[in-house]
Amino acid sequence: MTKKKIRIVQFGVGPIGASVVRLMRQKSAIEITGAIDSDPAKAGRDLGEVVGAADAPWGIRVSAEAAPVLAGQVDVITHCTSSYLKDVMSQLLACLEAGCCVVSTCEELAYPFRKHPELSARLDAAAKEEGVALVGVGVNPGFVLDKLVLTLSAVAQRIDSVRAVRIVDASKRRLPLQKKIGAGMTPQEFRERVAAGVIKHHGLPESVAMVADALGFAVDQISETIEPVIADDLVKTEFLEVEAGQVAGVHQIARGMIAGAEKIFMELKMYVGAKDPADTVTLTGEPNITLTIPGGTHGDIATAAVAVNAIPEILAAPAGLRTSRDLPLSYFAPNATP
Amino acid sequence: MTKKKIRIVQFGVGPIGASVVRLMRQKSAIEITGAIDSDPAKAGRDLGEVVGAADAPWGIRVSAEAAPVLAGQVDVITHCTSSYLKDVMSQLLACLEAGCCVVSTCEELAYPFRKHPELSARLDAAAKEEGVALVGVGVNPGFVLDKLVLTLSAVAQRIDSVRAVRIVDASKRRLPLQKKIGAGMTPQEFRERVAAGVIKHHGLPESVAMVADALGFAVDQISETIEPVIADDLVKTEFLEVEAGQVAGVHQIARGMIAGAEKIFMELKMYVGAKDPADTVTLTGEPNITLTIPGGTHGDIATAAVAVNAIPEILAAPAGLRTSRDLPLSYFAPNATP
Numbered sequence: 001m002t003k004k005k006i007r008i009v010q011f012g013v014g015p016i017g018a019s020v021v022r023l024m025r026q027k028s029a030i031e032i033t034g035a036i037d038s039d040p041a042k043a044g045r046d047l048g049e050v051v052g053a054a055d056a057p058w059g060i061r062v063s064a065e066a067a068p069v070l071a072g073q074v075d076v077i078t079h080c081t082s083s084y085l086k087d088v089m090s091q092l093l094a095c096l097e098a099g100c101c102v103v104s105t106c107e108e109l110a111y112p113f114r115k116h117p118e119l120s121a122r123l124d125a126a127a128k129e130e131g132v133a134l135v136g137v138g139v140n141p142g143f144v145l146d147k148l149v150l151t152l153s154a155v156a157q158r159i160d161s162v163r164a165v166r167i168v169d170a171s172k173r174r175l176p177l178q179k180k181i182g183a184g185m186t187p188q189e190f191r192e193r194v195a196a197g198v199i200k201h202h203g204l205p206e207s208v209a210m211v212a213d214a215l216g217f218a219v220d221q222i223s224e225t226i227e228p229v230i231a232d233d234l235v236k237t238e239f240l241e242v243e244a245g246q247v248a249g250v251h252q253i254a255r256g257m258i259a260g261a262e263k264i265f266m267e268l269k270m271y272v273g274a275k276d277p278a279d280t281v282t283l284t285g286e287p288n289i290t291l292t293i294p295g296g297t298h299g300d301i302a303t304a305a306v307a308v309n310a311i312p313e314i315l316a317a318p319a320g321l322r323t324s325r326d327l328p329l330s331y332f333a334p335n336a337t338p
Numbered sequence: 339m340t341k342k343k344i345r346i347v348q349f350g351v352g353p354i355g356a357s358v359v360r361l362m363r364q365k366s367a368i369e370i371t372g373a374i375d376s377d378p379a380k381a382g383r384d385l386g387e388v389v390g391a392a393d394a395p396w397g398i399r400v401s402a403e404a405a406p407v408l409a410g411q412v413d414v415i416t417h418c419t420s421s422y423l424k425d426v427m428s429q430l431l432a433c434l435e436a437g438c439c440v441v442s443t444c445e446e447l448a449y450p451f452r453k454h455p456e457l458s459a460r461l462d463a464a465a466k467e468e469g470v471a472l473v474g475v476g477v478n479p480g481f482v483l484d485k486l487v488l489t490l491s492a493v494a495q496r497i498d499s500v501r502a503v504r505i506v507d508a509s510k511r512r513l514p515l516q517k518k519i520g521a522g523m524t525p526q527e528f529r530e531r532v533a534a535g536v537i538k539h540h541g542l543p544e545s546v547a548m549v550a551d552a553l554g555f556a557v558d559q560i561s562e563t564i565e566p567v568i569a570d571d572l573v574k575t576e577f578l579e580v581e582a583g584q585v586a587g588v589h590q591i592a593r594g595m596i597a598g599a600e601k602i603f604m605e606l607k608m609y610v611g612a613k614d615p616a617d618t619v620t621l622t623g624e625p626n627i628t629l630t631i632p633g634g635t636h637g638d639i640a641t642a643a644v645a646v647n648a649i650p651e652i653l654a655a656p657a658g659l660r661t662s663r664d665l666p667l668s669y670f671a672p673n674a675t676p
Contacts, residue, residue, distance in 0.1 A: 214671075216673045217671075291630070293630075298625050330552050
């Protein structure tokens with residue numbers, strides 16, 4: 001093979017970024033050329049060591065600053081720093097202005113057109129200016145409650161309404177995730193954290209918006225609720241215990257309404273001790289169709305997977321701001337050629 | 339709206355073509371401008387009457403000849419005439435040379451590169467010459483055993499093997515389909531019809547090939563078997579009876595092998611009285627994932643659906659021979675603008 005590898009820089013080396021990096025090392029078409037993380041515990045260290053690779057050191061240093069890394073020859077940035085689009089705008093614009101495609105796990109980038117129309121337009125314009133493409137990907141938003149719905153919609157003659165439900169057993173997930181969903185809190189603490197904006201899984205309204213636009217539902221209101229799931233019995237995980245009456249996790253519902261009528265219902269229950277974890281999509285129309293992933297799509301594994309798998313697709317995509325709605329989404333074979 | 343509608347000609351007005359036509363009439367972005375069918379029972383008649391539309395006549399005459407219809411202003415041909423690529427080459431080339439995009443339900447066109455590399459190259463070249471795109475779509479091949487597999491593969495970090503099983507209860511399907519699968523025959527008759535090439539659902543090797551190529555499996559052999567499903571008990575459908583010991587339908591298996599090891603297993607059981615109809619995809623790897631459509635994707639409804647839903651996508655696709663692997667595949671909203 002004389003073809004050059006895809007040169008990639010990892011932007012953000014937290015748990016998801018590290019997982020993305022480890023997976024990218026398994027793809028022969030990829031060469032990781034750099035990494036960016038401002039965390040003093042990581043900056044200056046070898047990337048392989050930071051991500052806990054058995055074959056470290058790799059000779060790739062994590063840089064605290066983006067500019068020097070982006071000045072090199074880079075094809076794609078894999079970006080995993082924050083859920084909020086406002087917080088990452090300057091990072092994304094710097095990547096685009098350096099002429100790089102971007103695959104980001106920023107939840108609000110998965111379908112930003114409703115919540116952030118101006119930021120969306122700026123990103124789209126900047127990408128087109130440079131002839132590159134960017135996309136926000138993930139499991140939720142980005143796959144279970146939207147891409148999977150749209151793929152299933154391809155075999156429907158008529159769709160009247162959509163229901164997508166994701167139930168995640170957080171017992172086997174990382175401690176930070178168990179804490180993030182409020183496991184072990186009192187209901188009072190939980191509600192305070194929700195009010196403070198600390199407890200919330202991001203992305204349900206983005207999924208509702210993507211599905212509404214793709215299915216031609218002129219949704220005029222997207223509502224969202226967050227409630228605690230209260231444990232009925234004691235739940236023990238590797239990391240913590242939740243007593244009966246305490247919070248086991250979050251229960252979020254987002255609805256897409258047209259003139260007060262519900263067209264789209266999306267539900268996320270993520271809690272320790274969840275009984276029947278599964279992802280389920282139901283389309284009502286002609287015909288009625290239901291699709292289930294028993295056990296559910298594994299959040300952490302799948303987020304890294306979908307980010308890495310999207311790399312060849314974003315390189316092939318037309319310039320501009322793309323979403324998982326536009327891309328075929330498939331597997332990036334380890335032995336694929338660049 | 340000042341935008342012009344998508345002008346479409348239906349090529350082939352059999353049961354599937356008629357279903358495609360009826361569905362296209364529900365899309366405000368589509369204008370059906372003509373139809374082609376050489377059957378003397380249809381040619382010369384009004385298309386609305388031929389497809390049994392309540393609001394017939396439509397003032398669209400079915401033409402026995404393709405050339406005069408293709409000479410008009412046409413954007414897309416929806417093509418539903420035969421399962422065999424060889425049989426439809428001249429039809430497809432005529433459509434492309436008229437500058438039309440094509441969405442076809444020809445099973446062998448779904449992924450023709452292995453079985454018909456030369457025909458594939460000719461179609462690709464002809465399409466690129468005219469700056470248009472064509473695609474073969476359907477439920478199987480085209481969706482259940484391939485597109486759905488690839489979509490699910492987007493959340494996998496590593497895939498070792500694939501298993502996709504489609505079990506269809508033919509009891510509620512059309513009589514021609516029940517006959518096509520051999521329902522009511524003796525096992526001896528069934529085997530004779532298989533040997534004569536009359537009984538066979540087309541498309542399993544195409545699905546295996548698409549999945550193999552997308553997942554980077556260097557499959558060196560695709561095998562296929564066709565066996566009868568024998569009825570254990572009497573099965574009655576609206577159209578026929580199958581006694582115990584008679585054939586209830588077909589059982590086909592296709593395998594993709596690498597050096598004798600099975601990497602891809604695809605199974606189709608289509609018979610009257612099937613107990614648990616369902617489509618099930620299983621990926622083994624990191625992680626293991628299973629997806630199920632209980633009841634299964636409805637063959638006839640979904641074939642027409644996916645053909646019509648692919649229309650905007652083939653118009654937006656790069657010129658050349660495309661497959662459902664390349665397209666996002668989603669719903670074409672009835673109120674979508676052209």
